[in-house]
Amino acid sequence: MYSSSANVSERQAAPPSLAISTVIFALRPSESSGRPTLWLPLVRRIREPYKGLWALPGGPLSHSESLQDAASRNLVETTGLAPRYLEQLYAFGGLHRSPTQRVVSIVYWALVQPTEAALADESENVRWFRADRLGELAFDHNAIVDYALWRLRNKLAYGSVAYHLLGEYFTLAQVREVYEAVLDRQLDPANFRRQLKSTPDIEETGEYLQGGKHRPPRLYRFTGRPGLDPDNRSTP
């Protein structure tokens, strides 16, 4: 314990620094099976600590932007993409997250569309990885990604996030593939279709997807709205 009078350990008492990071998910076909899989972009650390390791995109919170704006900016700067879904994940503030200084990270997670994700920037220091094969990341970022995955699975099970990983038009089988990729288990096509058809915010179109080697599936469209964050408003 240091003195209770002031100014002595001023540097010690300086407020922890505040950063925003973002876990960005997108579906990409697996190189091996071709089935859609979860991928996310990471940036290479070019400074100590953890220089050379991969880390979540992020940076300090600037004075004039909201938390969500900062997360959005992360997204644009590292991938060039606009998020289709962006939600606060958690504030990580453990004492020893960074070896050099105390830093509190407010982490967001985002979903982007595959069409866009295919065009995403990639470079020497930005690369996409399969979510289930990340290797060792900087700081506590492995734990953060794990938690983001857990949250994604949860949201998927209840809510309406799956559609934000797909384009505007999609087949019910594509939705099922999203679920299978994220939950990592097979689902019965017929039962899954029955469930989706009973939800309100998914709408039949007159269009069919051509080009497969089989009966062309009908295309659907998502009509629901994602809930807002509580800083503006609610979220599950």
Place this chain on the structure above:
Amino acid sequence: MYSSSANVSERQAAPPSLAISTVIFALRPSESSGRPTLWLPLVRRIREPYKGLWALPGGPLSHSESLQDAASRNLVETTGLAPRYLEQLYAFGGLHRSPTQRVVSIVYWALVQPTEAALADESENVRWFRADRLGELAFDHNAIVDYALWRLRNKLAYGSVAYHLLGEYFTLAQVREVYEAVLDRQLDPANFRRQLKSTPDIEETGEYLQGGKHRPPRLYRFTGRPGLDPDNRSTP
């Protein structure tokens, strides 16, 4: 936009300050009906801004404590209570939450037991209020409480938080009263009991609660563990 060179608007670019606040819930019998109701403690602002208004307990994050420790300290300092349940709620970081400076608040929510809550400190500047009759609070604290209530209702519907508002031993009817108070609707006693009995982490004891004007109900005990936060580990 200001210059991209450095130091000029240094004060402008100073990081937003970081605070921790805590929404503390406890059950207390309503003065009118006597049924248990949700209450929470607030502290009176003794400085500008919002001087004189009631606000959530909180304060700046000190350099040497974790987020959760800071929330715990809030709790102890304002109520003298140890939390039975403490979880991160959300990080609020809108640009204009405080009129005087940019401040990011990481908010926790807590549940405490009624026995303890009855003993809780109360003073000129600390008072308990019914959660549904708060009046106008300082900053965006009304919105924060609303969101905490929403989260509580949600967690209740799934999880195992109800027990943290009760003592170690409780009757099934008491659990039902918690649900009825939080969800604000009547539940069928027989059906509710059936559901509870099918959950694993609630254990029959041989004891009965005496003293009512009717058949004495059996006492139960909660045996589950609350999930840890992801900063240490997981949470729903």
Place this chain on the structure above:
DNA sequence: CTAGTTATGGTCATCTTGACCAGAACTAAT
């Protein structure tokens, strides 16, 4: 024209949920 594939609609048994009934076990009042 046939085999292969997925799409789509359907059945059936099982589980869960909500509405409701009835006896059990206590207290309070007559």
Place this chain on the structure above:
DNA sequence: ATTAGTTCTGGTCAAGATGACCATAACTAG
């Protein structure tokens, strides 16, 4: 002592949701 009043507790029943599974439709590839 008996009865009325209360909640506790176990049960039934119908409606709805879920999972396993089957059959036909509609396309492509050979």
